[in-house]
Amino acid sequence: MGIAMSLEENLNLINETLDSNGIKLRESADVLLARLSERLIATNELVNLTSIDTPEGVALLHFADSLTLLPYLEPGETLLDVGSGAGFPALPIAIAMPDVRVTALDATQKKIAFAADAAVDLGLRNFSALCGRAEELGAGPPYRERYDVVTARAVGKLNILCELCLPFVRVGGRFIAMKSLSAAEEIAQARQALTETGGEIAENITLTLQGEDEELTRNLIIIQKIAPTPKIYPRRYSQITKNPL
Numbered sequence: 185m186g187i188a189m190s191l192e193e194n195l196n197l198i199n200e201t202l203d204s205n206g207i208k209l210r211e212s213a214d215v216l217l218a219r220l221s222e223r224l225i226a227t228n229e230l231v232n233l234t235s236i237d238t239p240e241g242v243a244l245l246h247f248a249d250s251l252t253l254l255p256y257l258e259p260g261e262t263l264l265d266v267g268s269g270a271g272f273p274a275l276p277i278a279i280a281m282p283d284v285r286v287t288a289l290d291a292t293q294k295k296i297a298f299a300a301d302a303a304v305d306l307g308l309r310n311f312s313a314l315c316g317r318a319e320e321l322g323a324g325p326p327y328r329e330r331y332d333v334v335t336a337r338a339v340g341k342l343n344i345l346c347e348l349c350l351p352f353v354r355v356g357g358r359f360i361a362m363k364s365l366s367a368a369e370e371i372a373q374a375r376q377a378l379t380e381t382g383g384e385i386a387e388n389i390t391l392t393l394q395g396e397d398e399e400l401t402r403n404l405i406i407i408q409k410i411a412p413t414p415k416i417y418p419r420r421y422s423q424i425t426k427n428p429l
């Protein structure tokens with residue numbers, strides 16, 4: 185369990201971590217992040233939400249990592265985070281950008297309940313949480329082809345993500361897949377899935393996440409939605425995984 189860190193110490197840690205990664209936040213967003221960190225770590229001792237459960241881990245791997253998305257989002261956009269788990273990257277984005285309307289979607293009730301409760305506690309009015317399966321909710325109204333931006337971190341391989349995530353994106357919008365090292369390989373394997381689901385790689389941004397004594401490579405794969413996704417997608421989950429595009 186380690187030695188408990190005061191809110192003040194945690195706040196300093198978060199600010200140092202964001203500073204070393206060149207991430208600037210609006211005033212008082214850091215305090216909200218510190219409260220979220222405390223709540224996540226405390227809840228995680230009772231309910232298994234995430235394997236990242238130290239203040240240092242949360243600051244770097246949940247907060248700084250999630251916030252690498254900031255330069256690629258615009259005020260006023262709607263964002264759906266597929267497979268958000270306990271709310272990553274959805275919650276840090278909602279905290280940092282109050283004018284982006286963020287929805288977190290996950291199939292696991294206890295995780296989505298954590299995100300929803302945390303958002304209420306933090307007073308976030310631009311955040312909502314949705315419990316369900318992406319392949320079911322993406323099949324029709326009110327969620328299909330309705331978001332400006334869809335994100336996914338640590339949910340699956342890119343070819344599978346195209347089928348799960350692109351149905352939610354409006355034509356002209358984008359899907360941003362957050363990946364660590366495997367980006368180039370996954371892009372190569374996703375050619376068919378992209379063509380079939382209406383996506384086109386716009387950009388692959390490689391960046392470095394700077395920890396106290398480690399440097400981690402990250403990729404943001406930005407996929408533009410150039411055509412509507414055919415109605416046959418998404419298929420049932422067993423089909424998506426057994427017979428990926």
Ligand code: SAH
Pocket residue numbers: 234266267268269270271272273289290291292295316317318319336337338339348421
């Ligand atoms: N994005 C979070 C959680 C990653 S774990 C983070 O980076 O911390 C992957 C999550 O995706 C799990 O919580 C799992 O419940 C969810 N998930 C996987 N497949 C899904 C699907 N088809 N529909 C909805 N959620 C899904």
